[in-house]
Amino acid sequence: MRGTITIRRPTAPPPERRAAPAYTLDAPVAGRRIGLRTDGAWRSWVLIAGEWEKRLRDEGAGVVCVETNAQVGDPGRADRRNIATWSDEIDAGLVGLGTCGSCTSFTVHDAVTLESHGKPAVAVVTAEFEMHARNMARFLGHGDLKVLVLPYPLEARPDDELRAIAAEYYPAAMALLGAKR
Amino acid sequence: MTTLTAEAIDVPADPVALYERSLEERWGDGAPIIPPTDDRVLACLAATPYPPDHVLGALAPQYGVATVELVAINAVMAGCEPAAFPFVLAALEAMLVPEWNAFGLTTTTSSVFAMLLVNGPSRDELGIDYRAGCMGGAAGRGSMTIGRAVSLALRNIGGQRAGETSRTVFGQPARFGLCFGEWEERSPWPSLAVRRGFAPTDDVVTVHGGKGTFPLADIHNDDPRDLLYLIAKSIAFPLSNMFLSANAQNGEVVVAINPMWAERFGRAFPVIDDLQAFLWEHAWQPIDLWPVSNQEILRTKERVDPDGKVRLVAAPEQIVPFVCGGLGSLHAVALPSFGESQLQSAAVQRH
Numbered sequence: 001m002r003g004t005i006t007i008r009r010p011t012a013p014p015p016e017r018r019a020a021p022a023y024t025l026d027a028p029v030a031g032r033r034i035g036l037r038t039d040g041a042w043r044s045w046v047l048i049a050g051e052w053e054k055r056l057r058d059e060g061a062g063v064v065c066v067e068t069n070a071q072v073g074d075p076g077r078a079d080r081r082n083i084a085t086w087s088d089e090i091d092a093g094l095v096g097l098g099t100c101g102s103c104t105s106f107t108v109h110d111a112v113t114l115e116s117h118g119k120p121a122v123a124v125v126t127a128e129f130e131m132h133a134r135n136m137a138r139f140l141g142h143g144d145l146k147v148l149v150l151p152y153p154l155e156a157r158p159d160d161e162l163r164a165i166a167a168e169y170y171p172a173a174m175a176l177l178g179a180k181r
Numbered sequence: 182m183t184t185l186t187a188e189a190i191d192v193p194a195d196p197v198a199l200y201e202r203s204l205e206e207r208w209g210d211g212a213p214i215i216p217p218t219d220d221r222v223l224a225c226l227a228a229t230p231y232p233p234d235h236v237l238g239a240l241a242p243q244y245g246v247a248t249v250e251l252v253a254i255n256a257v258m259a260g261c262e263p264a265a266f267p268f269v270l271a272a273l274e275a276m277l278v279p280e281w282n283a284f285g286l287t288t289t290t291s292s293v294f295a296m297l298l299v300n301g302p303s304r305d306e307l308g309i310d311y312r313a314g315c316m317g318g319a320a321g322r323g324s325m326t327i328g329r330a331v332s333l334a335l336r337n338i339g340g341q342r343a344g345e346t347s348r349t350v351f352g353q354p355a356r357f358g359l360c361f362g363e364w365e366e367r368s369p370w371p372s373l374a375v376r377r378g379f380a381p382t383d384d385v386v387t388v389h390g391g392k393g394t395f396p397l398a399d400i401h402n403d404d405p406r407d408l409l410y411l412i413a414k415s416i417a418f419p420l421s422n423m424f425l426s427a428n429a430q431n432g433e434v435v436v437a438i439n440p441m442w443a444e445r446f447g448r449a450f451p452v453i454d455d456l457q458a459f460l461w462e463h464a465w466q467p468i469d470l471w472p473v474s475n476q477e478i479l480r481t482k483e484r485v486d487p488d489g490k491v492r493l494v495a496a497p498e499q500i501v502p503f504v505c506g507g508l509g510s511l512h513a514v515a516l517p518s519f520g521e522s523q524l525q526s527a528a529v530q531r532h
Contacts, residue, residue: 003194007216008187010208010254012245012338040427040482069427069482071521072282076431101348102285102521105242109284132348136288139243 019143020112023120024178025092030060034177035086035093037110040069044154044162045097045124051166052094052173064090071106083110087117092177096124099154104129108136108145115142122176126152146176183223183233187250192216208258208337210329210357217257225253225266230532237270238277241287242347243340247273252334259330259358265307265323267529268360269330271386272297275525276331282522286390287341291422292353293519295335296391297328297360298435298503300374301384301529304362311362313507316394316437316514317354328358353393361505367440368504369447376453377526384529389435389501390522392422395515405442405449406459412436412513413463416500417493419470422520427482429495432518436460437503441510446502453502461497465490 025032034056038049053063066086070076087093095111098104107123114121123145125133130149137145150169154162174181192199199216203209215221226233226249233250240247249270256269276283276295286293299309308321315324335341343349343356365372365381374385397415402408416434417423423432438446450456468476468489476485484491494500501524506512 004191005194005216005218006189007192007218008185008222008250008254009190010187010217010251010258010333010337012240012243012247012251012340015239015244015246041425043478070431071285072280072523073428073431075428076521101289101291104348105284105288129348132288132346135346136242 017138017141017143020115020141022115022142022144022146023118025120026178026180028059028180029056029174032091033062033064033089035090035114036063036065037083037086037093037095038065038067039097039103040067041103042097042099042154044157047159047162048150048166049094049096051163052170055170068106068110071102083113087114087119090119092120094122094124094148094173094177098123098125098129098133099152100129101132104132105136108133108140111145112137112140112142115145120177122146122148122173124148124150124173126150126154128152148173148176183226185219185222185233185250187254210332210336212357214258215260217254221257222250222253224263225256225261226250228263228266228532229270230530231270237273240273240277240335240339241283245338245340247334247338251338252330255333255337256330259333260322260326261330262307262322262326265327267531268299268307268323268327268384268386269334271527271529272327272331272388273334275386275388275527278525280523281388281390281525285521286519287335287339287347289519290348290350291392291519292349292351293390293392293522294353294355294359295331296355296389296516297331298373298387298389299360299362299385300365300372300379300387302382303384309360309362311364311505315361315505316359324360325358328360330358332356332358355391355393363503364440364505368443369451370453370502373501373503374526379526379528385526386529387524387526389433389516389524390519391435391516392519393517395517397513397515398511400511405445408442409446409456409459410463413460416515416517417464417466419466421493421517423493423518424479424484424491426520427484429484429492432494432520432522433499433501433524434494434518435501435503435516437505437514437516439506439508439510439512440504441508442513443504454497456502457497457500460500461494464493464500467491
């Protein structure tokens, strides 16, 4: 069979995206309220965030923790309200953990909420999900969102390894927040 | 006169060359497509009450804008006949409700995908399968093309692509499209759509974020309560997503029940609420089923009752019977939930 026919392109044009501004603390954490967002899913992240909480307090920061557990329904709505309130209460925040598909999407979502409140935000993800996190940040209009990349996988590592990872990556987390050391 | 605005492109008239072009351009799902010519797209549009530029919403994950025209193009590619096109729109309308969680479901590592459950008077006319082989093999045009059209819309408008924007580890066959009906005439209970507030005369699409098809079989239990007890225990399998969450309030497990079993269950439980309550009462596992470290996590998440039961779901209505399938009286299929997703339904709107 020869010749051509005319059809319509089935794909949507890429939506226009303006990168929302990203913020940096540009000050020491001492005397600041630094947020840590954990979720109920990842034991590794609870441990690492706990280690970072201690270090932040040692540096004189006030630490405000928030835990999310749900994506939809009444529990999900309550979590998103808590993230909005938490974003108001803090000066900057670390949001994790992205180490699966939807948990990375919601990590980015909550980090974007923080950034939308004009606060420095860092999304914490593992290496396997870095590209996904950067894509989701772009899709949500925050393509400049700062992303801290931890080793992958974190699961099934012994606690002492996780503490070592927490120690190794803490300076990078502070640098991305813009904390003066 | 209706005017189309999507980009017009010239492609080979030869079906194999067109198929190869669709693979190169990544329009498709790997299977051959019907060319979305203007006459075919316009025929679909004529079946709906909407103008072509009507916006259904922005489809995750990339938030491409789903106009009715763009969805119609994808529906034609899937092989949808015009009369079935409004079912595609109803499905997408349901999926755009935030509580369905398209944001999470289109990007997750899970296999979860939109499973379309159809009720209403048009099932036979459109070839929406609800009898033997309804989840695959019956080959009704409606079943095969409505689900595929939704899948293509997610891919081409929402930008969902496995290994890229979607992090699904395995996917599942339903990602090509899964759409089937309820055998309402053989159900002892009101249809799913009626239970969800629609009229029996409405055509309704209910969208379930289902992780897969989980087969159940029995030939040993004549007592309906014994059989339902085993179904309840089977759907409460320990690695269910429902046991990963800190709460059990989100998500529904759909249980597809063959008409013969439905008849037996209906005699024991003429009111479906009572059947659901019975299933809920037994859909749990003892905490000591899990390894000790996992037990600690479930306790921390407050998922353990004082008597040591870990319930699959928080409420009976989260276990959703759906009568369909052939008359072989030994099978059921569970459609386990992603968890963080709630069933959504939409009535089909026609011109």
